Amino acid sequence: MSNRMWGGRFSSGPDAIMEEINASIGFDHRLYRQDIAGSIAHARMLAATGILTAQDRDAIVAGLEAVRAEIEHGTFTFSRALEDIHMNVESRLKELIGDAAGRLHTARSRNDQVATDFRLYVRDAIDTLDAQIKALQLALVTRAEAEADTIMPGFTHLQSAQPVSLGHHLMAYVEMLGRDAGRLKDARARLNESPLGAAALAGTSFPVDRHMTAAELGFDRPAANSLDAVSDRDFVLETLAAAAICAVHLSRFAEELVIWSSAQFGFIRLSDKFSTGSSIMPQKRNPDAAELVRAKIGRILGALASLLVVMKGLPLAYSKDMQEDKEVAFDALDALSLSLAAMTGMVGDLTVNRERMREAASAGFSTATDVADWLVRVADVPFREAHHITGRVVALAEQRGIGLESLTIEDFKAIDARIDSRIHAVLGVENSVRSRTSYGGTAPDNVRAQAALWREALTGKKAEPRKVARPSGHGDGLE
Secondary structure, eight states: OOOTTTGGGOSSOOOHHHHHHHOOHHHHGGGHHHHHHHHHHHHHHHHHTTSSOHHHHHHHHHHHHHHHHHHHHTOOOOOGGGOSHHHHHHHHHHHHHGGGGGGTTTTOOHHHHHHHHHHHHHHHHHHHHHHHHHHHHHHHHHHHHHTTTOEEEEEETTEEEEEEEHHHHHHHHHHHHHHHHHHHHHHHHHHOEEOTTOTTTTOOSSOOOHHHHHHHTTOSEEOSOHHHHHHOOHHHHHHHHHHHHHHHHHHHHHHHHHHHTSTTTOOEEOOGGGOBOOSSOTTOOBOHHHHHHHHHHHHHHHHHHHHHHHHTTOOSSOOGGGGHHHHHHHHHHHHHHHHHHHHHHHHHHOEEOHHHHHHHHHGGGTTHHHHHHHHHHTSOOOHHHHHHHHHHHHHHHHHHTOOGGGSOHHHHHHHOTTOOGGGGGGOSHHHHHHHOOSTTOOOHHHHHHHHHHHHHHHHSOOOOOOOOOOOSSSSSOOO
């Protein structure tokens, strides 16, 4: 018995193994909204150009809307024998309206149909991710405003380097996420061309109006080359690349949350909502949500690599290899969406141990650079010499087991007579952080000003830099 989709060319149906490897309905059923929207636009265009009667158009549109309702209500039965979402919808449409359903496929192919569906899907996914990124940025901005004066160690090589504001540290991720949103916006702009009407690969002899369908589906324009329209998957690759970079940023932050929440650091405490226990060790609080966010990059980067390999050797135009684009993309975009939601939740309700952060910031002679800067700025010492003098100061403090701020002015003068009592103004982590007033620096007023700018950009509401009440929890309460 010949396959109904393929027509008379084949005298028998596919082998069971062929059906197994060929069918995509197991994952592409999620394209149903986009598929039906594309078909409705196509039917309306066919009628507007005289290719389809108004009566057939109305029957097709009503039938497609009925199919969509069945799928959304869970009463639609998907068939593996019908291979994909396109044929499942068309088959049910025929059952509902009869022969008029067969006219829907005039002047199109499954090649341009799936390319259109997938562009619509990825565009919708980008819009969702953009909203989620903004929500995470806003959560970080809110937390940064509350922690602008919270002092923590800044690290290089994971070694204590210079004290910074926790708010400043969090605002670094706001900047990263802003670039992520920009990359997704760029990808969206480039994908927003309609393949519909390119047909199998060469266009069609029917007098279609591709600009009409493009406009109805919210595309900026129809794709200019029919071969490129059906064979291009750059829009998926670019979106996955942007998703992978965003996931890297989330993974870096997740790693910090894991480290900060450990007993050895004790900087933060993740809430019970985002922690788990141990099956054998009752004292354990495991930062599993952060660890899983950290791991999601593997799936997302893997999806990008997988599709790059699929596409690297394909001649124009469409090949069945390209069916492998959807499953990995669905998984990757789902993983990023879930990671963004989890990270937003963790940022919103974690507790900061401000005393522990400040204590750690004070350790390791983190204000040594401030001593060197003071020597250059006040005593007119060349920086290389100032660096050497500061090294001797640190060595003395280390030998005595005290911090730099505990050295007396006599101690300093014994190392270099040009040092006077004004040096004490730059010692201490608060003084160090407040002094970093250069653009982009960690000074609390800088943090509040930058947070206010981001809040305005994210919400559209003008906000003056202000001090914000800190969340309750460990530390010194409200400002």
